[in-house]
Each structure stands twice: as C-alpha cells, then as structure tokens.
Amino acid sequence: MKRYKYFLILMAVGTILAACGLDNYDAPDSILSGKVTYKGEPLGLRGTGEAVQLQLYQDGYELRDNIPVYVKQDGNFQARLFDGEYKLVTRNQNGPWVNERDTIVINLRGTTSVEVEVTPYFTISNETISLNGAVMNASFEVNQIVNTAEMDYISLLVSKTSFVDDVSYIARKDFRDLQPDKLSLSMDMSENGDFAAAKYLYARVGVRTKGADQAVYSKIVQLR
C-alpha cells in the first residue's frame, strides 16, 4: 500500500508539472469603453441587475454567442477584450429608447472609446432634487423626444446607497396621468423607518414609457 502511495504522489506531481504551453495565452488587456448618449449627453439608466445590456459580436468564429456589456447607471460601459474587429448593438427591446439596433463596427487596438447614440422616448433635464425635513422635492423638465410615446408614470426614488433605480430604493412614489412638462413633485417620507435610519441618502427621478422595459432616469443627487 505504501509503495502505491508514493507512486500516486509521483503521478500527481508529474501531471501538474506536465502542462502544455500552447493553449495558454495572456488575458485580454485592451479596453473598450463608452457611453450611451442622446445628442452627446449620457442617459441615466438602471445599473443594477444587469438590466441594460449591449451586445458585442465578433465575426469569423463558428458560434455566434454575444459578449454582454453591462451599462452602468450613468450610461457608461466598459469591456476588457482582445484586439480585433467587433460589432456592437443594443439588446433587442432593452432600454428606454427606440429599438433601432444599428450596428457600430469597432476596431479595437489598445483602448477605444465609443458613443452609442440612441433615441430615448423621453429625457429629463434641469433636475433639482432637495430634502426638506422628511419631504423630498424634485423639480425637473420632462422632454418628449418621440412624438408617439406615451408616459406611463414618473417615479421619485430614494435609496440609501448610490444605486438608485426602480428595484434599489427605500422610498418610492409613482405619479401617473402626467404630461411631459416642467414638473414639481414631492414625496413625504416621515412614516418611513428606513428613511430615518439611513446614514446616506441618494435620490433620482425616473420616467417610464408605456411598453418600454426600462425607465430613463435623471442624474443622481445625494440628499444626506
């Protein structure tokens, strides 16, 4: 038995040492970065739960599985890749914009930056969000970009982390039947235990379009 044991150890050591060099190559170190924009301005999006994605395809391989690129809540994204030619598209019917899915061809050499220009249904501008006691006041302008789009609801959202969206929040109030315009809305959080306990508070406004799978958001404002 003892003899076998040494034998096995020898075998194991041998196997570990006898790796081959051919199929090992360096990890990718080229960086593709960029942002999702409308007229050059990045869009506020939901950044949690892999909610908004772009898709990278590379031609010349047998299988055409895409590389998902996750967009952050400020509209930025980044992917670490090998050099080469890629095709970048938005994900089908994903995001608060018109589903056009035009291909952007990217020639990646080292570091490349790209802007993905989309046509959102609505945008939010001139937002000021403030806290008065336990009442959040938000005034902002909702701009209709696509004439046929209908607004479903506007949400006021407060979170205790800097991630604020329709899933990550401690307080939320939805307003329906509003028209795109200059708006002033407020939310009373005096009954909300999470609000009183939170050390930090961040807030944001979201506009949901009927039929879209995501809302478009304003910039994030730190309230506390």
Place this chain on the structure above:
Amino acid sequence: MALAIMLFSFSSCSDFLDRDPDTILSEDEVFGDAIMIKSVLSNFYGRITWGQHIDDTYLYTILDEASKSDGGPDNRQEFENDRWRVYDYTLLRNLNQFLKGVRASTVLDDKTRDQLEGEARFIRAWLYFNMVRGMGGMPIVGDEVFDYTPGMDITTMQYPRSTEADLYEYIISECEAIKNILPTEPSVNAARATKWAALMLKARAAVYAGSIANYNNKMSAPIQTPGGEVGIPANLAKGFYETALLAAEEVINSGQYELQLSKPDDRGRNFYEALSVKENNKEVIWARDYKYPGQTNGFTQANIPPSHAEDIDRAYAGPILNLVEDFEYIDDRDGQIRIKDAAGNYVYYNNPEDAFANKDPRLWGSIIYPGADFKGSPVVLQAGQKYWENNEWKTLTSDPGRRDANDILITSVNGPNMTNDQFINKSGFFFRKFLDETPSASTRGRRSEMWFPRFRFAEAVLIAAEASLELGESGKALNYINMVRGRAGIQNLESITFDDIVRERRTEFAFEDHRYWDLKRWRLAHTVWNGIQDDPKAQQWGLFPYLINQPGNENHAKWVFEKVKIHMSPYPRYFQMRNYYNFIDQGWINNNPKLVKNPYQ
C-alpha cells in the same frame, strides 16, 4: 514510466469488451413484448411533470401564493429568463421512437395499439404545450425520428421555429385526432390519458392561444417577433375561443365527470375531497398519480403543521395573506380579513377561526387558517400574547411552545414567528389542498401518495365561461361561472366581467399551476407583480394572531390579528416584459442556427 503504466492498463487478455450489453434492450426486444411496451409508456408519464407541482414545495413560494418558512430568507425579486422553461426534444424523440415501434409491433391487438398511440401522442401534445406556453413557437418535428450517421448533412435535421399560433394549432389538431382512439372510461386514479384529458388539453391550449391573440395586441407595445414565433395575430382570437368553448362543452356534457358535491353540508370539506381524495373522485380528469412504494411525493412531509408532524420535517412554506384575502366572503365580494375597525382599533374575536367565518368555503378546503382543524384537531397558530401597558397593547413572544407562569401559551409550536429558524411557520397559514391526511404520510420513510391533478372538471367549466364571455355570450358565461361558485357555496353573480374570471380562477385553482400561466396569457403579470415595495399584491403579506392576556380587561382571552410583511421574503415580486417569454438558450442556437431569439433577448 508513464508510458509503461498506460500500456499496462490498456492491455487485456479476455474479450471483455466484446460482449453484448446485458442492461440495454434492443428495439426489437422492447416492441416484441406487450408488458415491456407498457413500461416504456409509464416511463414517459414519469417524465412530464413541469411547472409548479407538489413534489417541490418551494415552487409555490415564487409567486404570490405562499412564502418560505424555513432557514434563510427568500431574496427573490425578479424572475429568471428560464423560469419553468421546457425544452425536451430528447423526450420528443423517444416518443416518436415509441410511436414507430408500436405501429410496427406484432404483439398488440388493434384496440391496445390505438390506445398506446393515443397516449403517446397525447403526451407529445402535452410536451409541446409546455414548451409553447414558456417560449412561444418551437420546431414541430411531426413523427420524425432523427438518426445521425457521420458525414450526413445536419442542416436537414435543423428545423426552424414554428409560429406561436401554428404550434397551438398543432396541439389542438393532435388532440382532435386522438380523442376517438383514447378510452372514454376514466382511468384508475386519473393517471392515464383518456378522451376527456385530450379534450381538456385542447380546450386549455385554445383558450391560452385565444387570450394571447386578444390581450397581447391590446398592450401598448405588443410582444412579438417579425416571424410570428412570438405573438398571435388578433384576428385569430375568435377562432381559438370558439374551439376552446366547443372542447370544454364536450367535456361538460360527457356525463363522465362533475363538479363533485358529495358533502353539501360541509362545503369546505367537500372542496378538499374533490381535489385531494382519490377514492370515488368525480372531478379530476388527469393527474400525476403517486403510489407507495417507490412513487411518493414529499409535499405533506414538508408542509405539515408542527403540531401534527410525524417526522423531523414540517412547515417548509406557508400560504400568504394575499391569497387568503382573494377568497371572497359568502355574501361579500371583498375578501379582506377584518382586523381593524374604521378608527384603527383591533377587532376582537372570541376564537381565531371566527375571523374567517363566512369566508368562501374553498378557503377552508385550500388553506389551514388559525384555529382550523386538521385530522380532527385544531391547528393552533399563535404569534404571541398582547398585554395592556401605558395605554397601549404590547406584544410578548417566546420560543415555540413556551407557556407563561399561568400555563397560558405564548408562541405556538406552529408559529408564526419572525425568526430565521426552520420548522416553524412565518406567514400565519398552512397548506391544506394536497396535504395528505393518511397516517404516516408525512414521514420520510413513507411520504405521501397524494396526486397532483392537471385537468379537472371545474377547469372545463371556467374555460367555457371565459371563452363564452370573450365571444360576447355573457349569459352563458354567467351560467358557467355560477356553476362553479354554486358548488363552492358562495353567492351567485348577477353579471359577469373579465375581472370575475381572473378572480375565480385565482381562488378555485390555487396551488394547481395555473396562476403564473394565467397572468402571463392575460398580459396581467407585469401589473400584478409590479416590483413596488409594500405593494398590496407584489409584496408578500402574512397574518399574525395574538391572544389577549390581560385579566380584568373586557377583551381578556380574545384574539386580535396583525398584518405583517413577510420578513422571510423582503422584496416585492417584479415581473418584467422579458419574462413573458423564456429566453432561447444560446447553446440551442449554436446547435441549430435556424432558431431565432425571443424579444428582449
């Protein structure tokens, strides 16, 4: 050295590798023996339990029917892209092999051969139905059995996806084709397919297709693909509803089944027995049957109240208040439990079960509420005691089963409580539907023979009601829905709306794998499970009963209730647009590039 070992391990001196396998039967051997053929068929019946079912309790906690009661929290908020997705072309190939073998077999008489063919095609239609309701149209391969030989052109085996409408049509036509070769007599424990099961599948497929054609196109952005793999044109709705109505009425007029009413004086018990007792059952048309030994399920073992448990396991999950309140009162359609008066004060009850007096008797038959009987003794659900101090009611809780100095129970062994402990309830309710009353059915050694009905007579009636309502025959629809309400023991409706159908199906078919698919096909899921915290529907709610312990107070020894957010399930359910259709797996597309992706993918 290594070379020597390898050479040694591969050399051998017998013809060990050349023997015929003794554990694999050839097709000739199988299809030359009637008993062998039957055992292949029974293998198929064991492979077709998909969706929500009683062999996995946690499947009930995903929606708004029950919540987890054991161990760690349930952090679910969103739904997976492959939730209840079925893609089983292996089974499909096996079924087609079976069909080919049975048709060529010489050991069967014509009647048996017909029945076997009918059952295999029924199972195949059921498989397609389970695929289409999750993913939309998928490749229809007919009776083809694919065999790959090296060098052949594999693109001939790659079929594109059918349209969603075509796959529903195919299921409907298959059911129509086999209904007259299947037996008309109900099978033992409804375990095998009959003519009536085929008609039920036809009716269900047709009403699903009809409602998708109808409600998908009423959305502000209908979910569809350019090729129709997802989405059914609105002009097909009428035809599908007519098919559904005809098939459902054929079952209703068959005389083989009925809305079981064996105990008209005890409607709650009657409803329980119509669903959960196999003997002399007149209601269930097709079920996944279980039999000891070998084929048993763990639902009773997992969910029996601790006070009635016979083994270690108990209280894995509990139904939630959302569902309890969706059951109406006998004479009041608002099913809310009256726990506070208009001024915000407690409503005091002499007994905990009094809070559920006059509820739809189906509540008793589906859910064990505080103080209700199980196996002849009450199930005590008591979260704690309330006592009066500083002009308000204060709460006292304890370890499960502890009594105070005066020997009055503080917190029941059944719960509910707010801990993360296992084996104690967290919602205030237990399952009754499908909970087996047979002695030792909750032990690990034996488990339960409880069946899981897939089709039953009440569904035929409610499909008929829904289809006739959508076809504009509201008189007929009213008549059908009142049949179901009448058997349940609640007031008749004077008029009927679509919302009445939604509500009736929610309570009649609780825990029967209908809720998810119903809300999907009506395109209501994203409005009910809207992901908003503390939403009355999307959030899971519980009901905690307390005993007043304040001698001298006029309410001493009475009971009060508190509505609580289920702490085990802190997040609201969030059903998003992408959840209406499962994603098509990239691996399948790699194997078959003709498959197109679903929307939002």
